[in-house]
Amino acid sequence: MYITQSLRRAVQMGAERIATRCGSRVKTWGEFEQRVASFAGALQSLSVQSDDRVAILALNSDRYLETYFAIPWTDAVVVPINVRLAPPEIIYTLNDSGTKVLIIDDAFAAMLPAFEGQLDTVEHIIFAGDHEAPAGTLNYELLIEEADPIEDEGRGGQEIAGLFYTGGTTGRSKGVMLSHNNIISNAANVVASMGYTDSTSYLHAAPMFHLADGASTFAVTIVGGTHCFIPKFTPTDFLTSVSNFKVTHGLLVPTMINMLINEPTLSDYDLSSLSRLLYGASPMPEAVLLQAMKTFPNCRFLQGYGMTETSPLITFLSDEYHVTTGDKTGKLASAGRAGITVEVMIADENDNEVPRHTVGEVLTRGPHVMLGYWKMPELSETTLRRGWMHTGDMAYMDDEGFIYIVDRNKDMIISGGENVYSTEVETALYAHPAVKECAVIGIPHEQWGEQVHAVVVLQADQKTSEGDLISHCKSLIAGYKCPRSISFREEPLPLSGAGKILKTELRKPFWKDKNKQVS
């Protein structure tokens, strides 16, 4: 299986049909394929060779989608960059991946000076924005205009399609190597679950670098649907686009849904085209979901659960279980059941399946499981030991195969749909001279689901403030990863017998009245 097959299938179904709607730009599938073949030719003329990495740092657009196909077309590997990262983190990602060509847009042109002299392997920067190309960059549209289109190089199967960086528990982010088989097997499962067809109009509203949205990128293409784009999510941009583009399907993270149902102008928009919304990437508070189902009575909801390492989807909670009456009630708190070709097992620490209703780690295997982590063979081996992907998430399964996530045991905080690994934040905090001990935890937040909170013990002779520490973090890591609140304590942090900080104890007072299970 290979990514470019999905594009060729879309073209075969009608070269004159609409591929993309981005602002006022509209392209047919025939035009889209031509542009992909030309941009692939341009990359080749920039001496991009087999297995070279090409990174994209951009907001959502039709051009972003084109690069997702042009890069494999020219036998290279795509590296989509998290748009929320701070410059040092982006530099780390580009260097770690050994990126040869970087594609940016208007939103990131201002970062170019910060990259000066820092990029070890980047030979060219391509500007795919709408304004004039900054000095030292190549113009994307001009490249397409001048390049000779090339034949598809036929990259596929178990070859690496992309490096998808995900926050690391060690403070170092990891490049997840996904193959073409990984990505297309996910697409086939998504088509079956979402009911995508050639009359689907999908809105890319969540960031395209992330696989929550990426789950549908190839699925919508493979059925010959239409892609619509907004640069980034805002409630009114979303609503305007649904109305203007007659959008039928979309993916939103729970915080976006929460913002939508609280949007005062909601009733001004014609949302009658919207038939299905997929949500995922972080826990969905049931109250928000119920409110959303009321607010969008003609739209059916589906939940997806997964992670970058699983391309991304492991389980689906299908629309028929999003009900409050009838024999399919009672599953709203669940993350659903295994995708069509996915195997899921809830296991103990020896990888033995535990009885139903017993909490264990979520293991999964099948064609959706990553090849491994880029240049991290030991971690890859550990994570994929005994043939199973060890997700680190804790869950139980009911008698009908529905799983219920109770905790992310890798100690990750999910705030506004973004993964924040506490270790990374702790590393930043520890870099401050006044910090003696610290632990970063997620505490409840109405809008974001979880908020990043730090518990800090100061050095005896030092003083600092909450504001100072947060500013300090902001100089080191992305804003969304920084603590929103800090509590100081005198006594040392509680430790387990093995000397690990007992975050369970720290979380307890905050989650006392919530139904979140803590591990």
Added chain:
Amino acid sequence: MYITQSLRRAVQMGAERIATRCGSRVKTWGEFEQRVASFAGALQSLSVQSDDRVAILALNSDRYLETYFAIPWTDAVVVPINVRLAPPEIIYTLNDSGTKVLIIDDAFAAMLPAFEGQLDTVEHIIFAGDHEAPAGTLNYELLIEEADPIEDEGRGGQEIAGLFYTGGTTGRSKGVMLSHNNIISNAANVVASMGYTDSTSYLHAAPMFHLADGASTFAVTIVGGTHCFIPKFTPTDFLTSVSNFKVTHGLLVPTMINMLINEPTLSDYDLSSLSRLLYGASPMPEAVLLQAMKTFPNCRFLQGYGMTETSPLITFLSDEYHVTTGDKTGKLASAGRAGITVEVMIADENDNEVPRHTVGEVLTRGPHVMLGYWKMPELSETTLRRGWMHTGDMAYMDDEGFIYIVDRNKDMIISGGENVYSTEVETALYAHPAVKECAVIGIPHEQWGEQVHAVVVLQADQKTSEGDLISHCKSLIAGYKCPRSISFREEPLPLSGAGKILKTELRKPFWKDKNKQVS
């Protein structure tokens, strides 16, 4: 991907849910899995080892389905035998495949004496019928009762799942090697196209050895649906089972649909549960299809086109195109569009794509394409040359990616240098109200090489003449394509085990003394 994953997924979705309904026998998915694990254990105790072949020669039943899972479970290869073969052909298949264990049922017990001393590699014969096990055979139920269930051996991926023998044009039948990836990628495409869910009840009415029915065997399992069985197709058995088992889905070959719409007792049955019928395996005359759509107004029809070598499905004509009004009309003569992960190209003899609306050979590639032919490396290499499966079928593609099969390449008549595609002639004949069944073949002609000849079975209450029918054809298609001669027969046309009209049989008397190869 592996076959037993589909079974485990079904069990995970509810061990108490109904897996099989066969006559008065009902088994849950939990029981089914237990029986599979036990029969796998029994096979192991009969020293079936990795890669050994286990053949099944039986009519449809729940036990047949069990063997489809137990054989991979014990790391062996399944060899489903065509139930219509004569004993010498069966012996050839068993010897060619090197089968170690043969499973038979009541319908084939009478053949055992003919096998005596003829089977080179078979060590055990297991009797999976309802009567007493014949002398020299092992009792299937007793084996399950006495065996220790074993753990799944985990066979999967590119390993051979089965040898599916298909009629050879050279008179020698070929064992098509299909991998687990082949079969499960087909299943994922079928789920997406057929809309199978956990509330599907599928009736195995076409023979289970053949992949037309087999296309749904793993697809229905993977969604946790229910399998229903009739030993073999008869119109009244089919109708009774649909009514009794509340069947929702089925696969029928065109000749079966033709028999159903001509069944006088049809209106006696409650067919309200039937929501979708897939048809395929041979060309569907449009007149028959239109009549079927009238006869089953609440049932949606889908067409599948493919072959054993492609696991089997290449294209689907979805239900929304089975209409006679609206903007989706005009596709009924088409075999549909490529399956989700399937690539199709219409090509000239150098494998270059031909323009749309131009006839060429159907080539296909993707995860559904066979590993090759068993012990026929040269033929495998030729058939799979340049990365494409060469189907031998001739078709053209329209602007929307729908393909129209004009000929199964060994079924073309060359008359006076003109290619006559028999399907087209048969479609014209079926449009005549007096025609119940027909087959068009080439017979020897001194001047033209071949002459177009039709064999026709008339409706019981209708009369017509050779001259009338030829005139009728001339009103619809070019003169050179029309039959020059017609023979009428009383008895139904001869059918293969898969329900295809056996043109070989019809041709034989005409070509007796000629050296033309017959397919």
